[in-house]
Amino acid sequence: QLQQAQMAQVQHSRMVQQAAAQQQQAQLQQQMMHQQLLTQQLARQQAAQMQQLAAGQYMQHQQEDHLAKRVRLDDNVLVPEVEWLRRHQGTTEFTVNVLLPNQDAGDAKLNGQIVPVAVTFQDTIARIKSKITETVGLSAGKQKITSPSGVVLKEGNSLAYFNLAPGCNLTLRVKERGGKGK
Numbered sequence: 001q002l003q004q005a006q007m008a009q010v011q012h013s014r015m016v017q018q019a020a021a022q023q024q025q026a027q028l029q030q031q032m033m034h035q036q037l038l039t040q041q042l043a044r045q046q047a048a049q050m051q052q053l054a055a056g057q058y059m060q061h062q063q064e065d066h067l068a069k070r071v072r073l074d075d076n077v078l079v080p081e082v083e084w085l086r087r088h089q090g091t092t093e094f095t096v097n098v099l100l101p102n103q104d105a106g107d108a109k110l111n112g113q114i115v116p117v118a119v120t121f122q123d124t125i126a127r128i129k130s131k132i133t134e135t136v137g138l139s140a141g142k143q144k145i146t147s148p149s150g151v152v153l154k155e156g157n158s159l160a161y162f163n164l165a166p167g168c169n170l171t172l173r174v175k176e177r178g179g180k181g182k
Contacts, residue, residue, distance in 0.1 A: 084160045085121055093120055094166035096159070098132060098145070105174045108138035114169075119159060126155040132172065144173045 079087070095116045102112035117131050129140035145153045148169055153162055164170075 078163050081161045084163050088121060091166060093118055097169045099169060099171045101173060103174060105138055105142060108136050110136065121160040122158050124156060124158050125153045142175050144175050146171045
């Protein structure tokens with residue numbers, strides 16, 4: 001009986017050891033699975049960040065391409081100049097706002113300010129450029145003025161030709177010499 005009791009105790013001890021080993025192995029497997037899940041989650045997050053970065057760079061590239069391409073003005077969209085003047089008869093002098101860029105342009109230091117310019121509907125874009133030259137000192141040859149819709153305004157045409165209303169916001173960009181896309 002004593003021998004049976006000792007053998008039973010040894011078997012019990014082995015079973016306890018086996019259970020402890022199995023429990024330890026299960027814990028290790030759980031830790032490994034948890035580690036794998038964390039690694040996969042981190043990889044997904046990094047992939048998402050890379051995708052967002054790539055999408056951001058793509059969008060920035062698309063925006064730069066869009067800026068490089070000139071918006072074309074469809075003459076069918078504009079009201080004829082004579083009709084525009086007739087619609088606004090009685091309006092003599094008014095103000096348009098010109099948004100200047102924030103950059104150093106040689107003689108002129110442009111700091112992103114908005115310059116109000118007194119004009120008439122018959123004033124040409126060349127006349128507006130000369131008024132800007134008087135105000136900020138940037139030569140007319142270095143100025144590129146665009147309408148609120150992004151159309152580059154040609155010097156020989158008037159505000160009425162482009163159907164620009166009193167108080168509209170024009171944007172000035174500095175022409176850069178030399179090189180593609182400038």
